[in-house]
Structures are given as C-alpha cells and as structure tokens.
Amino acid sequence: MRRLSPSSLLVLLASALPALAMESGNYQGPAAYGGELGVSVEKQKFKIEVTRPGCQGDTEGTLRPAGKDRWRVVPDESYSSLQCVIGIRRKGNGFAITEKDCLDYHGASCSFDGSVTRGKVAKSASADGKDSASGSADDPVWTYGVHPQLGKSAYVETSDGAVGLACAYFGNSAAMAHILSFRATPNLARQGTLDIMFDDGSGGGVPVTHSQGFVEYKSDTCTIHLDSLKKASVLHVLEGRVEGFDNSSGETVMTVSQDGTTFQFSSKNIGELDKLKSKRFPLTGSAKAINQMVAECPAAQRDIEWMCGAE
Structure with a gap:
C-alpha cells in the first residue's frame, strides 16, 4: 500500500474541505457607477442595497455556492420576465459583486456592481449632505x-x-x-x-x-x-x-x-x-x-x- 507524504496529505485534505462561506455580518463599499453598496449576510440570507443621489434599490435572496469562493443570489421577488442574478466572488479581504438583468431592482442610474468589505453598513449621502437612502423633506424616497x-x-x-x-x-x-x-x-x-x-x-x-x-x-x-x-x-x-x-x-x-x-x-x-x-x-x-x-x-x-x- 502506497503511503502519502505529509505534503500530499495536506493537499488532499484541503481539496476535500468545503469553500469558506461568506461570513455573516455587514459589508459596505463603492458601487461601480457611483454611490455606495451595503450588504447584510445572516447565514444563507443575503441582502443588498445601492444608494446614490437620485437612485436607490435593494433586494434579497438566498446565498448559494457557485464554485470556490464564489456564490450567486437570485432575488426572492421577481418583477419581470428577466431573471436577475447577483454574483459574489471573494477578492482579497473583501468581495467583488456583479449583476445580470437586475435593472428593475434599482433603475438605470445605479447598479449592484461593485465591491464590499466587512464593516458597518453606511447610508449614502446626497450632494447636499442629506441621507438619500432614508430620504428627507428635500429629497424624499418613493x-x-x-x-x-x-x-x-x-x-x-x-x-x-x-x-x-x-x-x-x-x-x-x-x-x-x-x-x-x-x-x-x-x-x-x-x-x-x-x-x-x-x-x-x-x-x-x-x-x-x-x-x-x-x-x-x-x-x-x-x-x-x-x-x-x-x-x-x-x-x-x-x-x-x-x-x-x-x-x-x-x-x-x-x-x-x-x-x-x-x-x-x-x-x-x-x-x-x-x-x-x-x-x-x-x-x-x-x-x-x-x-x-x-x-x-x-x-x-x-x-x-x-x-x-x-x-
């Protein structure tokens, strides 16, 4: 019977282990076309929000593995015949996020594309310093x-x-x-x-x-x-x-x-x-x-x- 060397055994064990899950917690970072992303993960529940002056959107769904250090989310609510898919990929100390066919969830002026790192989720401020996510007397939200x-x-x-x-x-x-x-x-x-x-x-x-x-x-x-x-x-x-x-x-x-x-x-x-x-x-x-x-x-x-x- 062939005996494995210690280094070969470590490689075999590493390949057998499941990929690390996206850790529960709050994440934030810049959106690709301006504004800010906020992400919340609780076990398999994934929520994402994008805010920028004149644009706001959010959705949530179940986090599912899509390969090593990769996950995908399909929103729980569907608004059109197009299937929105959000992709998440571990990148350094954070995560890169991409979307496909998700326009109905945020409009044309912003996107879920971007990157986030773990930390407190902050709401985006509008050009006059007011909170565009919660709205105000000057910039209310629909x-x-x-x-x-x-x-x-x-x-x-x-x-x-x-x-x-x-x-x-x-x-x-x-x-x-x-x-x-x-x-x-x-x-x-x-x-x-x-x-x-x-x-x-x-x-x-x-x-x-x-x-x-x-x-x-x-x-x-x-x-x-x-x-x-x-x-x-x-x-x-x-x-x-x-x-x-x-x-x-x-x-x-x-x-x-x-x-x-x-x-x-x-x-x-x-x-x-x-x-x-x-x-x-x-x-x-x-x-x-x-x-x-x-x-x-x-x-x-x-x-x-x-x-x-x-x-």
Missing part, C-alpha cells in the same frame, strides 16, 4: 402604500404636493386600455393639464381629470411614461406649458413656453431644465415602489409581458 389623497399607489410627496402611479384595472380583459393611473394632487394641474418633463428628455402635456382628492391620467403601460418614472432621476411639473415636439432633425426637441419666453430642450441641453420654474419630484426609489405596485396589478404585468412598458 413609497408603495396608501397616500391620504392619491390612495394606494407608488408615490412621492414633497412640500409642493404629491405624484404617483396606481393600478387602475384589476380585471382580466385584454381589451382594457386604462390599466394604470398617473395621479397628482390637484394643485399641480393647470387648466386640466399636467405639463411634465423628465431629466431624460421625455415628457409632455398630460390631460387629467378630477377624481376623489386627486387628478389622474389613465392609460396603458406604454403611454403613461412608465420607463421614465422608473429610470429617470427627476420629474419636473412645469409652471409653463409644453407646446410641442419636433423630430425633423433626427433628435426630439421639446418646446416649452413660460412667462412669455420660449425654451427648447433636447438631450444636448437637458441639464438646463433647472432654469425653468417647476415643482421638482425626485425619483429616488421609484423603480422599487412601482415594481411593488405592478406585482399587485395583473393587467399591468400582462401589458409589460406583451412588450408595452418598462420591464
């Missing part, structure tokens, strides 16, 4: 719940009023077009219209009707600005009026009139939106809140599955 005026909706409220998105149809008819309701407090409407503009360049005049305690615009998931509500950073409710759009140059140009002056905006000068008088509604956390609303609205889920609206 919520899914019952608003005293808007009713059950995904909404955000500032000192200027509130805007939100609600499920308007809970039935099964594929012919129903009024699936979602874009809602706002009545003080934001001017002559039956909400003139809105997002910092991604989309927007327009939205005709609204009065309901109980709010004004609303009902439509399908394609025409209700669902993509921009989830992925842009700021929604402006203009005090002027959106006059129209011009696509003749190959780029969409929006014309806005305010106080007798005409302004034109395209992707080239969208940063000048702050020159206009408007009521500003941050979209921090909007993707998560809207996804929670859609999860309880079967008609909206079907509409999105049929390629109408943001996935």
Whole structure:
C-alpha cells in the first residue's frame, strides 16, 4: 500500500474541505457607477442595497455556492420576465459583486456592481449632505402604500404636493386600455393639464381629470411614461406649458413656453431644465415602489409581458 507524504496529505485534505462561506455580518463599499453598496449576510440570507443621489434599490435572496469562493443570489421577488442574478466572488479581504438583468431592482442610474468589505453598513449621502437612502423633506424616497389623497399607489410627496402611479384595472380583459393611473394632487394641474418633463428628455402635456382628492391620467403601460418614472432621476411639473415636439432633425426637441419666453430642450441641453420654474419630484426609489405596485396589478404585468412598458 502506497503511503502519502505529509505534503500530499495536506493537499488532499484541503481539496476535500468545503469553500469558506461568506461570513455573516455587514459589508459596505463603492458601487461601480457611483454611490455606495451595503450588504447584510445572516447565514444563507443575503441582502443588498445601492444608494446614490437620485437612485436607490435593494433586494434579497438566498446565498448559494457557485464554485470556490464564489456564490450567486437570485432575488426572492421577481418583477419581470428577466431573471436577475447577483454574483459574489471573494477578492482579497473583501468581495467583488456583479449583476445580470437586475435593472428593475434599482433603475438605470445605479447598479449592484461593485465591491464590499466587512464593516458597518453606511447610508449614502446626497450632494447636499442629506441621507438619500432614508430620504428627507428635500429629497424624499418613493413609497408603495396608501397616500391620504392619491390612495394606494407608488408615490412621492414633497412640500409642493404629491405624484404617483396606481393600478387602475384589476380585471382580466385584454381589451382594457386604462390599466394604470398617473395621479397628482390637484394643485399641480393647470387648466386640466399636467405639463411634465423628465431629466431624460421625455415628457409632455398630460390631460387629467378630477377624481376623489386627486387628478389622474389613465392609460396603458406604454403611454403613461412608465420607463421614465422608473429610470429617470427627476420629474419636473412645469409652471409653463409644453407646446410641442419636433423630430425633423433626427433628435426630439421639446418646446416649452413660460412667462412669455420660449425654451427648447433636447438631450444636448437637458441639464438646463433647472432654469425653468417647476415643482421638482425626485425619483429616488421609484423603480422599487412601482415594481411593488405592478406585482399587485395583473393587467399591468400582462401589458409589460406583451412588450408595452418598462420591464
């Protein structure tokens, strides 16, 4: 019988041992595209949050091995037909994190990609030093719940009023077009219209009707600005009026009139939106809140599955 040398025995024992688990505790570190990651691990339970000014997202799931010093997490909640997968790899004294198809959990302005090391999870501060994860009077976070005026909706409220998105149809008819309701407090409407503009360049005049305690615009998931509500950073409710759009140059140009002056905006000068008088509604956390609303609205889920609206 062949006897193993001490060095060979050590190699054999090491290969037989399972890979070290990701230790329970709190981790933090920079996100790949700005902002900060916070990770919490308790045995096999994995939670991750990304925060940066204008963007916030989080999810949780079960930590499963995916090779030596590697793990993967599939979120417990699914918001679209795409399967979000978070990969974790041990790297030095910390962990590298990558994601695939997880846009619906945080929006387009931030990502779960990044790296973390063990330590206290800190919340990210916005540019003015205020906490963007918990929100403040100046930079509130979207919520899914019952608003005293808007009713059950995904909404955000500032000192200027509130805007939100609600499920308007809970039935099964594929012919129903009024699936979602874009809602706002009545003080934001001017002559039956909400003139809105997002910092991604989309927007327009939205005709609204009065309901109980709010004004609303009902439509399908394609025409209700669902993509921009989830992925842009700021929604402006203009005090002027959106006059129209011009696509003749190959780029969409929006014309806005305010106080007798005409302004034109395209992707080239969208940063000048702050020159206009408007009521500003941050979209921090909007993707998560809207996804929670859609999860309880079967008609909206079907509409999105049929390629109408943001996935």
